[in-house]
Amino acid sequence: MININCWKTAPSESRSRQWLVFGCLVLTLLLCALNVSCSGGNSNNSPTGGGGGGGGGVSGPFFGMATNLLTDPWPASLVPVASWRSLGGQVKWADINTADGTYDFSTLDQWLAKAQAGGQDVMFTMFATPSWASSRGVNCIAQGNPAGCVGPPNTTCGFQSQNGPGICDPPDDLNCDGTGTDQHFQNFVTALLNHVGSGKIKYWEMWNEPDVTHEWNAVADCPNNPNAQYVMLARMAQDMRTIVSAVDSSAKFTTPAPVGDVKDWLNGYLTNSNGGSLADIITFHGYVSQTCQGCPVPEDVVGIVTNMLTVMTDNGQASKPLFDTEGSWGAVNDAPAITDPQQQAAFAARYYLLQMGAGVAKLYWYGWDFTDSGEFFDPTTQSLTPAGVAYQQIVKWTSGGTVQKCINNSGTQWSCTITGSGSSSMALWDTSQTCSAGVCGTTTVTAPQGFSLYLDVAGNQHTVSEGTVPIGAQPILMTNN
Numbered sequence: 001m002i003n004i005n006c007w008k009t010a011p012s013e014s015r016s017r018q019w020l021v022f023g024c025l026v027l028t029l030l031l032c033a034l035n036v037s038c039s040g041g042n043s044n045n046s047p048t049g050g051g052g053g054g055g056g057g058v059s060g061p062f063f064g065m066a067t068n069l070l071t072d073p074w075p076a077s078l079v080p081v082a083s084w085r086s087l088g089g090q091v092k093w094a095d096i097n098t099a100d101g102t103y104d105f106s107t108l109d110q111w112l113a114k115a116q117a118g119g120q121d122v123m124f125t126m127f128a129t130p131s132w133a134s135s136r137g138v139n140c141i142a143q144g145n146p147a148g149c150v151g152p153p154n155t156t157c158g159f160q161s162q163n164g165p166g167i168c169d170p171p172d173d174l175n176c177d178g179t180g181t182d183q184h185f186q187n188f189v190t191a192l193l194n195h196v197g198s199g200k201i202k203y204w205e206m207w208n209e210p211d212v213t214h215e216w217n218a219v220a221d222c223p224n225n226p227n228a229q230y231v232m233l234a235r236m237a238q239d240m241r242t243i244v245s246a247v248d249s250s251a252k253f254t255t256p257a258p259v260g261d262v263k264d265w266l267n268g269y270l271t272n273s274n275g276g277s278l279a280d281i282i283t284f285h286g287y288v289s290q291t292c293q294g295c296p297v298p299e300d301v302v303g304i305v306t307n308m309l310t311v312m313t314d315n316g317q318a319s320k321p322l323f324d325t326e327g328s329w330g331a332v333n334d335a336p337a338i339t340d341p342q343q344q345a346a347f348a349a350r351y352y353l354l355q356m357g358a359g360v361a362k363l364y365w366y367g368w369d370f371t372d373s374g375e376f377f378d379p380t381t382q383s384l385t386p387a388g389v390a391y392q393q394i395v396k397w398t399s400g401g402t403v404q405k406c407i408n409n410s411g412t413q414w415s416c417t418i419t420g421s422g423s424s425s426m427a428l429w430d431t432s433q434t435c436s437a438g439v440c441g442t443t444t445v446t447a448p449q450g451f452s453l454y455l456d457v458a459g460n461q462h463t464v465s466e467g468t469v470p471i472g473a474q475p476i477l478m479t480n481n
Contacts, residue, residue: 060082060399060400061082061083061361061362062082062356062360062361062362062363062398063080063081063082063083063362063363063365063391063395064081064082064083064084064085064123064325064362064363064364064365065081065083065084065085065120065364065365065367065368065376066084066085066087066088066089066326066364066365066366066367066368066370067084067088067089067111067367067368067369068088068089068367068368068369068370069369069379070089070107070110070111070114072368072369072377072379073377073382074114074117074118075118075368075376075377076118076119076120077118078377078384078388079376079384079388079391079392079395080392080395081118081120082120082121082362083120083121083122083123083202083203083362083364084111084114084115084120084121084122084123085123085125085205085325085326085364086108086111086122086123086124086125087125087127087208087326088366088367088370089107089108089111090107090162091107091108091111091124092125092127092128092159092163092167093126093127093128093129093130093185093188094128094129094130094131094159094162094163094164094167095107095128095162095163096108096188096192097130097133097184097187097188097191098130098132099130099132100132100133100184101187103188103191103192103195105192105195105196108196112196112200116200121202121203122200122201122202122203123201123202123203123204123205123254123325123364124192124201124203124204124205125205125207125208125325126185126189126204126205126206126207126236126240127205127207127208127215128159128163128167128168128208129166129167129168129169129170129171129184130163130167130184131163131164131165131166131167133171133172133173133184134154134165134166134167134169134170134171134172135148135149135150135166135169135170135171135172135174135221136149136150136151136152136153136154136165136166136169136217136221137153137154137164137165137166137167137169137172138153138164138165138166139172140152140153140166141153148172148173149172150169150221150222151221153165153166154166154168154169154217156168156213156214157169157214157215157217158212158214158215168213168214168215168216168217169217169218169221170217170218170221170232171184171185172184174232174235174236176218176221176222176224176225176228176231176232177225177228177231178228178231178232178234178235178273179235180235182235182236182239185236185239185240186239186243189239189240189243189244190243193243193244193247193248198247198248198250199248199250201248201251202250202251202252203251203252203253203254203281204240204241204244204251204252204253204254205254205256205257205283205325206233206236206237206240206253206254206255206256206278206279207233207236207256207257208256208257208326209257209258209259209260209285210229210233210256210257210258210265210269211258211259211260211261211262211265212259212260216229216233216256218232218233227268227272227273229268230268230269230272230273230275231272231273233256233269233273233275234269234273234274234275234278237253237255237256237275237278237279238274238278240253241253241278252280252281253278253279253280253281254279254280254281254282254283254323254325255269255270255275255276255279255281255282255283256269256275256283257283257284257285257323257325257326258284258285259284259285259287259326262284262285262304262307262308263304263307263308263310263311266282266284266308266311266312267311267314267315270311270315270317271315276315276316276317279317279320280320280321281320281321281322281323281361282308282312282317282320282321282322282323283322283323283324283325284304284308284322284323284324284325285324285325285326285327286301286304286305286324286326286327286351286355286360286363287326287327287328287330288300288301288304296329296330296337296338296347297431298329298347298350298351298354299350299354299408299414299431301327301351301354301355301358302354302358302406305322305324305355305358305359305360306358308322309322309359321361321362322359322360322361323360323361323362323363323364324355324360324362324363324364325362325364326364326366327351327355327363327364327365327366327374328348328351328365328366328367328373328374329344329347329348329351329373329374330373330374331372331373332372332373333372340435340436340437340438341385341386341387341438342386342435342438342439342440342473342474343434343435343436343440343473344375344385344386344387345385345386345387345389345390345435345457345458345474346390346429346435346440346457346472346473346474346475347387348365348374348376348387348390348391348394349390349391349393349394349427349429349457349474349475350414350429350475352391352394352398353394353398353403353406353416353427353475354406354416356398356403356416357403357404357405357406357416358405358406365391374387375387375388376388376391386457386458389457389458389459390457390458390474392459393455393456393457393458393459393477394457397418397425397427397455397477398418400420400421401418401419401420401421401425402418402419402420403416403417403418404416404417404418404419406427411432412430412431412432413428413429413430413431413445413471414428414429414430414431415427415428415448416475418477423480423481425451425477425478425479425481426448426451426477426478426479427475427476427477427478428448428469428471428475428476428477428478429471429472429473429474429475429476430442430443430471430472430473431473433471433472433473434473435472435473435474440472440473440474441472441473442470442471442472443470443471443472444468444469444470444471445468445469445470445471446467446468447464447467447468447469447478448478450480451464451478451479451480452464452480453478453479453480453481454469454476454477454478454479455476455477455479456474456476457474457475457476464478
């Protein structure tokens with residue numbers, strides 16, 4: 001570890017833009033995108049991307065992505081991406097299984113073709129009970145109708161406008177104690193697997209954000225059984241694993257991914273069901289609270305990860321990888337949120353470094369082309385956003401290396417050492433600085449010893465001048481290359 005305690009405040013200095021170097025870096029990254037990771041290895045063959053609980057992450061397979069529109073460029077055509085997650089692509093259970101025995105795989109086929117052509121592995125998220133099969137769907141015309149309905153149609157679910165009522169409720173053939181035929185779900189899993197065949201889907205994720213009632217309503221549907229929310233999902237996970245594993249022995253299965261109080265929900269799932277034994281990977285969603293007057297604090301994700309790793313250890317799951325299957329600065333429509341493009345770039349860069357250093361094995365960014373949340377590609381301008389460019393740089397900075405645990409050095413100043421190939425680099429930033437109207441403030445500090453250059457998240461290279469460097473909300477990378 002390089003000693004950085006020698007930092008001291010010094011007068012601010014301006015940054016020069018070296019456009020020739022920037023152009024070379026962009027060209028290099030575009031070439032790397034064709035090989036996904038730039039690491040020289042086939043990252044897509046990694047079984048899970050590493051084990052949970054470690055003190056650092058290797059880049060390659062770490063970088064996953066969610067997408068929105070088929071008409072937008074595939075992410076890997078512009079930036080390195082290792083994995084694609086289906087949620088957000090209009091291919092939920094309810095999107096595909098539109099009636100009993102009726103399936104429309106046309107949209108999924110297009111997404112899978114893009115992933116195959118781009119070299120990305122696939123995570124399919126099992127989520128959203130079709131309204132016709134739901135315990136509180138269109139079949140529940142009034143309270144008490146027919147067998148399997150637990151009440152009137154539920155119109156408070158997420159994606160209600162797309163898929164109708166009850167899609168966050170359990171299937172009507174699954175009981176609160178986990179018994180029942182679960183035939184609707186089994187039929188869908190079987191049809192999906194028969195359609196795509198073995199090996200097309202690498203990761204099978206069991207449900208989305210089950211700790212939120214408008215995503216999974218079992219708590220409300222089974223008020224007399226507080227463990228229903230766990231055992232019903234575990235039963236579905238068991239059925240999915242049995243069906244898929246019989247055809248594809250290489251498939252990997254995840255726990256449901258909570259988003260709110262992730263520690264308590266995961267502990268409840270692992271202690272009140274057999275869900276841990278059914279999963280190869282533990283998952284969560286790493287959205288952070290918004291505590292700085294309009295901007296989520298990426299450093300808060302370290303505490304979330306630490307809590308997840310603790311619960312995994314307490315429940316005998318420490319040897320399994322930990323995936324963040326959805327994260328970003330959140331929806332800009334849900335104020336307060338980050339709206340300044342340069343502050344978004346700062347968030348993205350720090351968020352990636354912090355999770356890699358904390359022991360997360362894979363992060364799926366949400367999302368590539370979502371204009372209201374985490375946008376890396378702007379469909380209007382048909383170009384990368386500043387956050388998308390920052391993502392490019394983080395992939396480059398960490399390619400072939402390992403991010404060590406990020407350290408809070410002096411209250412607001414952070415560092416992450418990146419080791420690999422016999423050399424080290426170091427990312428630095430200052431959380432007291434912010435970006436506004438496209439301008440980011442910096443504090444000039446004494447440069448860590450042993451480095452002659454630094455890179456910024458826009459792709460520019462700078463020479464250390466008079467032993468000082470500017471650090472701000474956007475990380476810089478100290479290097480000699």
